[in-house]
Amino acid sequence: MDTILYVTPLLIQGAGLTIIITATSVAIGCVLGLIAGLARLSGNAVFRALGTGYIDFFRGTPLLVQIFLVFFGIPGLITEVQNWAMASWGIEPLIKDPNLPILWAAITACSLNSGAYIGEIFRAGVQSIERGQMEAARSLGMSHWQAMQYVILPQAFKRIIPPLGNEFIAMLKDTALLSAIGVEELARKGQLLNADMFAPFEIWISVAFLYLLMTLTFSRLVDALERRLRTGDRG
Amino acid sequence: MIEVKGLYKSFNELEVLRGIDCHIAEGEVVCVIGPSGSGKSTFLRCLNLLEQPTSGEIIIDGVSLTDSKTNINEVRQKTGMVFQLFYLFPHKTALENVMLAPMKVKKLSYSEAKSLGLSLLEKVGLTDKAHVYPEQLSGGQQQRVAIARALAMQPKVMLFDEPTSALDPEMVGEVLAVMKDLAREGMTMVVVTHEMGFAREVADRVIFLDDGRIVEEGPPQDIFTNPAQQRTRAFLSKIL
Ligand SMILES: Nc1ncnc2c1ncn2[C@@H]1O[C@H](COP(=O)(O)OP(=O)(O)OP(=O)(O)O)[C@@H](O)[C@H]1O
Numbered sequence: 250m251d252t253i254l255y256v257t258p259l260l261i262q263g264a265g266l267t268i269i270i271t272a273t274s275v276a277i278g279c280v281l282g283l284i285a286g287l288a289r290l291s292g293n294a295v296f297r298a299l300g301t302g303y304i305d306f307f308r309g310t311p312l313l314v315q316i317f318l319v320f321f322g323i324p325g326l327i328t329e330v331q332n333w334a335m336a337s338w339g340i341e342p343l344i345k346d347p348n349l350p351i352l353w354a355a356i357t358a359c360s361l362n363s364g365a366y367i368g369e370i371f372r373a374g375v376q377s378i379e380r381g382q383m384e385a386a387r388s389l390g391m392s393h394w395q396a397m398q399y400v401i402l403p404q405a406f407k408r409i410i411p412p413l414g415n416e417f418i419a420m421l422k423d424t425a426l427l428s429a430i431g432v433e434e435l436a437r438k439g440q441l442l443n444a445d446m447f448a449p450f451e452i453w454i455s456v457a458f459l460y461l462l463m464t465l466t467f468s469r470l471v472d473a474l475e476r477r478l479r480t481g482d483r484g
Numbered sequence: 485m486i487e488v489k490g491l492y493k494s495f496n497e498l499e500v501l502r503g504i505d506c507h508i509a510e511g512e513v514v515c516v517i518g519p520s521g522s523g524k525s526t527f528l529r530c531l532n533l534l535e536q537p538t539s540g541e542i543i544i545d546g547v548s549l550t551d552s553k554t555n556i557n558e559v560r561q562k563t564g565m566v567f568q569l570f571y572l573f574p575h576k577t578a579l580e581n582v583m584l585a586p587m588k589v590k591k592l593s594y595s596e597a598k599s600l601g602l603s604l605l606e607k608v609g610l611t612d613k614a615h616v617y618p619e620q621l622s623g624g625q626q627q628r629v630a631i632a633r634a635l636a637m638q639p640k641v642m643l644f645d646e647p648t649s650a651l652d653p654e655m656v657g658e659v660l661a662v663m664k665d666l667a668r669e670g671m672t673m674v675v676v677t678h679e680m681g682f683a684r685e686v687a688d689r690v691i692f693l694d695d696g697r698i699v700e701e702g703p704p705q706d707i708f709t710n711p712a713q714q715r716t717r718a719f720l721s722k723i724l
């Protein structure tokens with residue numbers, strides 16, 4: 250018990266970083282997801298292919314691999330390209346240190362991953378609105394984009410709040426994978442403390458409880474928000 | 485007002501409209517009748533390009549819809565469409581439903597759009613429902629808001645696709661009454677309907693569509709009492 254009381258405040262620092270990374274990534278993921286989702290629904294075949302390619306890649310590969318790809322792979326690629334440019338044309342390297350700061354790499358990888366899942370959520374949300382809504386808007390002379398903006402998306406947003414909440418919770422748990430590149434979020438803090446103190450049960454059960462506390466709190470918040478929107482819901 | 489020449493429409497293999505020619509004059513009320521699947525909705529939807537014709541020409545108020553240079557969003561403002569299932573915007577009040585397109589498409593100011601919206605709701609008898617959301621309205625009331633919404637763009641032509649088919653019988657009358665008012669004011673109307681009483685009373689002309697072609701057309705008294713074609717007679721004997 251003493252161990253638990255001692256480690257919890259230290260772990261909470263890690264939990265703070267977990268929340269920051271998750272919130273930032275899901276926020277950026279919402280923007281990426283809206284773009285990717287609309288691209289997939291677009292009439293333009295190039296946009297559709299780009300949207301589908303992005304979504305398939307990040308949903309079809311493990312987040313851990315994506316994290317490694319961003320953290321190790323991208324700096325590696327930059328170095329190789331610069332070496333090649335130096336060797337072939339004598340171009341001086343433009344980027345002296347191609348390594349990404351670790352937190353940036355973490356947020357980049359998680360945002361790209363989240364954007365792909367949210368893209369699918371947006372697409373499904375938009376497609377769940379009956380076709381007549383788009384036709385009614387178009388028949389009034391609105392452009393496709395005006396109809397999206399004023400008629401389809403406002404209705405779709407209400408429907409995607411629950412799956413968006415699920416995505417947030419999934420991402421919150423998945424950020425534990427960032428411990429693999431040494432981001433000192435909650436799971437990594439657990440590893441470090443355990444290396445110091447060797448109290449695996451007390452430490453990992455505390456880590457688990459902190460994750461549970463965050464996910465439960467958040468899902469309550471989403472429920473409450475959903476309920477509030479439903480009382481004001483018109484469809 | 486409307487000029488249709490050699491209109492064909494296919495969905496993949498299925499040829500739904502097979503050469504429609506017709507002329508509809510300003511202020512004319514035309515009812516389109518015909519069996520299920522005969523292409524009535526498709527015909528109506530071609531008139532505001534919700535369906536792209538496969539071939540043929542459509543001219544409304546002097547503008548060719550089928551010309552590739554025509555701006556679709558602009559010509560659609562010439563036609564108002566009323567759907568069988570209303571399709572009111574559920575996240576907006578009755579008044580907001582009417583105001584949305586004038587504000588976003590015609591760039592009317594909020595106060596201009598509001599007074600336009602209120603006057604149109606008054607016209608359809610729903611002033612007291614202005615701030616109510618569609619889910620709290622009866623079917624008949626929703627359809628009347630939908631008519632007001634279409635009128636808000638000041639169209640030259642109103643298109644109705646079975647506007648009363650989804651309504652409980654006691655609500656049909658209130659919607660038909662609004663449509664009769666419109667007809668009396670001289671609105672050009674194309675109405676797909678199964679309401680033969682309405683067609684008889686209000687229509688200047690009835691078009692009988694079967695299998696993607698106009699089989700017969702004429703004043704309602706001729707079509708209903710003395711149809712020239714066997715297929716018209718067979719259809720009417722089934723529904724009257
Ligand atoms: N988007 C579409 N894709 C494929 N086929 C379609 C489409 N829309 C209509 N059709 C087909 O075209 C034919 C004519 O349909 P349409 O809706 O115009 O008939 P209708 O006369 O309005 O019938 P109803 O009285 O049942 O409304 C039908 O066979 C229908 O299945």
Ligand SMILES: [Mg+2]
Pocket residue numbers: 524525526645
């Ligand atoms: Mg139909």
